[in-house]
Amino acid sequence: MDKVIIFDTTLRDGEQAAGGMLNIQEKLGVARQLEKLGVDVIEAGFPVSSPGDFGAVQSIAREVRGAIICGLARAHPKDIDSAWAALKEAEHPRIHVFLSASDIHMLHQLKKSREQILEMSRDMVARAKKYTDDIEFSPMDASRANPEFIYQVLEAVIDAGATTVNIPDTVGYAIPEEFGRLIEGIFSNVKNIGRAVVSVHCHDDLGLAVANSLEAVRQGARQVECTINGIGERAGNASLEEIVMAIETRSDFFKLTTGINTKQIYNTSRMVSELTGFSVQSNKAIVGANAFRHQSGIHQDGVIKMPITYEIIDPKKVGVPASSLVMGKLSGRNAFRERLAELGYSLGEEDFIHTFQAFKELADKKKEVTDRDIESLVAEEMRTVTEAYHLERIQVTCGDRGIPTAAVKLTGPDGITLADAALGTGPVDAVYKTINRLVKIPNTLTEFSVKSVTEGIDAIGEVLIRIESEGVTYTGRGADTDIIVASAKAYINALNRLLALKKATV
Ligand code: KIV
Ligand code: ZN
Numbered sequence: 255m256d257k258v259i260i261f262d263t264t265l266r267d268g269e270q271a272a273g274g275m276l277n278i279q280e281k282l283g284v285a286r287q288l289e290k291l292g293v294d295v296i297e298a299g300f301p302v303s304s305p306g307d308f309g310a311v312q313s314i315a316r317e318v319r320g321a322i323i324c325g326l327a328r329a330h331p332k333d334i335d336s337a338w339a340a341l342k343e344a345e346h347p348r349i350h351v352f353l354s355a356s357d358i359h360m361l362h363q364l365k366k367s368r369e370q371i372l373e374m375s376r377d378m379v380a381r382a383k384k385y386t387d388d389i390e391f392s393p394m395d396a397s398r399a400n401p402e403f404i405y406q407v408l409e410a411v412i413d414a415g416a417t418t419v420n421i422p423d424t425v426g427y428a429i430p431e432e433f434g435r436l437i438e439g440i441f442s443n444v445k446n447i448g449r450a451v452v453s454v455h456c457h458d459d460l461g462l463a464v465a466n467s468l469e470a471v472r473q474g475a476r477q478v479e480c481t482i483n484g485i486g487e488r489a490g491n492a493s494l495e496e497i498v499m500a501i502e503t504r505s506d507f508f509k510l511t512t513g514i515n516t517k518q519i520y521n522t523s524r525m526v527s528e529l530t531g532f533s534v535q536s537n538k539a540i541v542g543a544n545a546f547r548h549q550s551g552i553h554q555d556g557v558i559k560m561p562i563t564y565e566i567i568d569p570k571k572v573g574v575p576a577s578s579l580v581m582g583k584l585s586g587r588n589a590f591r592e593r594l595a596e597l598g599y600s601l602g603e604e605d606f607i608h609t610f611q612a613f614k615e616l617a618d619k620k621k622e623v624t625d626r627d628i629e630s631l632v633a634e635e636m637r638t639v640t641e642a643y644h645l646e647r648i649q650v651t652c653g654d655r656g657i658p659t660a661a662v663k664l665t666g667p668d669g670i671t672l673a674d675a676a677l678g679t680g681p682v683d684a685v686y687k688t689i690n691r692l693v694k695i696p697n698t699l700t701e702f703s704v705k706s707v708t709e710g711i712d713a714i715g716e717v718l719i720r721i722e723s724e725g726v727t728y729t730g731r732g733a734d735t736d737i738i739v740a741s742a743k744a745y746i747n748a749l750n751r752l753l754a755l756k757k758a759t760v
Contacts, residue, residue, distance in 0.1 A: 258501060258512050259477040260494065261295040261453065262288050264526060265310070266326055267491050268481035269299070273701070273720050273727040274530040277754060281310040283636055285318045287525050288482075290598075291518040293321055293494075295348065297479075300326040301340035302333040306755060308340050315344035322346040322388065329353040329378035338385040348388040350420075351378050355393030355407055357400065368403055376410045383415035390418040392455065397423040401436060405443040412444070418451045418477060423466055426459025426489060430469040437473040453477030456492045458484060463492035468500055471508065482526040483534050483541065495519045495540040495572070503567055520573035521598035528633035531718045531729040533705075540572055573598060575625050583617035597625060599632055609635045619735050620712045630707045630714050630733045642667050642753045643693060645746050650738050652681040660684035662742065664692055682741045689742065693749055697723040704737050717744040721752070728752045 265281050268274065276284065281298070288296050298314040299307040315323045323344040327333035329351055341347040353375050360366055366374075375391065382389045391411040396404050408419045421440065423433060437454070441447055454470040454477070456463040467478045484493030498514045505511065523541035527534050536543040546569040548554045556563030575597060581589065590610055594601065601609060612631045617623050644665045652658040661675040662685060672692045678684030686699070701720035706713040715737035719730045730748025734740040 256476070256510050258471055258510050259294045259451065259453070260292075260498065260512050260514055261297065261324070261477050261479040262291075262293040262481065262494060263297040263455075263479050263491065264288070264481040264485065264494075265314075266297040266299050267455075267479075267487055268485040268526070268530070270487045271485050271490065271530070271532065273729055274485060274532060275727070275729065275751075275755075276310075276529055277751060278306065278310045278313055280529045280636065282313050282317065284526060284529065285314040287518070287522050289318050289320055290515065291522050292513050292515040294513055295322040295324050295477075297324045297326060297350065299340075302327065302330075302336040308336065311337075311340035312343070315341045315347065319345050322348045324348040324350050324390065326350045326352065327378075327382070329374045331378070331381060334378060334382045334385075338382070342385075346388065347386050348390060348418075349382040349386060350390040350392065351375075351382055351416075352392040352394050352422075353378070354395055355404060356395035356398045358398060359395050372407060372410055375407055376414045379411045379414040379416050387415075387417065389416045390420055390453070391416040392420040392422050394422055395424045396421045397428040397433060397436065398425070401439050402443075404436070405440065408440060408444045408450075409446055412446045412450045416450055418453050419447075420453035420455050420477070420479065421470070421475075422455040423457055423463070424455075426457035426463060428456070428462065428466050429460075430462060430465045433466040434469040434473045437470045437475055441474050451477050453479060455479035457487065458489040458491065461489075463490070464496045464500070467492045467497055468508075471501070471510065482522050483532065483538070485526065485530060485532050493539070495523060499540050499567060499572065516571050517573040518598060520575075524629055525633070525636075528629070528731070529636065531720070531731055533718075540567070545569075546574060581613070581617070581623045581628070582621060583614070585613075585617070585623075593625075593628060594632070597628060601632070601635070605635050616714070616735070620710075620714075624708050626707045627714055630716060633731075634733050640754050641746075641750050643672075643746050643750060645739075645742055646671070648685065648739055648742050650681045650685060652684070658684045660688045662688040662692065664689070664746070666692070681738050685738060685742050686745055689745055689749070695723065695749060695752060697721040697728075697749075697752070700727065702741075704740070707733070715740045717741045719744045719748055721745075721748045723752055726752075726755070728755070 298311040301308040301311045311325045325337035325341045327337040337349045393407050452475045454475045456466040480492040480494040480497050484490040498512050501508050553564045609631050647663040649661045657677050658681045663673040666672045674691045676687040678687050700722050703718050714733050716733045717740040728748045728751045730744040732740040732743025
């Protein structure tokens, strides 16, 4: 069967989602997981956009093998040179050049004519081609552009050396039938189209990103750009798991395949959600908590008799853990390692030791440690940023009589111990005010949420916060059976991210 190339842009377009910023270590962790998932192309970032992005693309290019590693570049010489500088150590590097091609963008944003766009596209693809053979070109906002002009641009960039031409529905405006016609038109009007792979990149503003991508595939597109959990700019991108499982589950219809190891889908989804702080809605197809849960009696009866009655996908096929084997304080190191492996994690020795220690501490507080608890412990270990500040101790008094008071002890830069106390309107306010007195970084708290990882009063509480400083949003997460401690950890995590980014940009 013909294969559809899966181009994952979680680390570029996905990370562009407001508040979804990841640090280099986290991006590297996601890239390694994408490699296990078997994606064909990893768009690792937009190197010219920031030193952090450059560093992430460079580390991924150095360390991840197998997949093509791609870096984004506007049609500017310095973007292309920077993309190549970041990518040059990759086993299979790809430069992805983009330039707006719709009249709306040309007139209002770029203030350039069609002739100028055509010339820049051709010249910049030729410049990128001097560095590497694998060049992708995207005429941005293609779905709102004049199709004849798109044909002209594609022909020119293929002649200049583009090997993949990607058709973006940048603002999620297209309707499947219409988008399919555009792809069909490209195949019948671009003379040299046989020399390039046709790709699509759809946004989800009207909830049609997956439908548009699949229609394009039906019309001959053989690369789909997508993200884990569908995260991305605004309403997001086409969701990788939905595209892949639609192609796999309906292979009778599409007669196509992908190189994805579908058993890694669930893990990858959890990892991306934990690291970005974007939770997956419970009714989300394929990876939502309810995706394989049957509530109605009739459905339950059917599934017990024969799963195929109401289940079109075996949950095991996408790696949803079959059992929720419960671990407890008597579970040893080997059992824990085995459970981690069953959940799809292979931690380095140091990470394993920390996570096992955290598991033991949790098992002392909580009778049963479930898979979700273990996922939360692994995520806690993985989100460790270079810590400028570390939470040592926290003590809070609160209730409906006294004034909430917090005392906090931190280890700061160079191992210095810092301690202070403050009053607040509630315990979290008191803790955050105390931390502010110690850390002294002006910021605004824009989001705060607590959720419990499992049922039960002794569950781990996960706190997610977002803070804003100088126009940039930083996410912080913390987990603990005490939600005030989790709140403090989340705040310190966000502040450490802020400091790490500032340090990386000086
Ligand atoms: O949405 C878009 O048009 C993009 C391009 C850079 C491909 O993300
Ligand atoms: Zn996009």
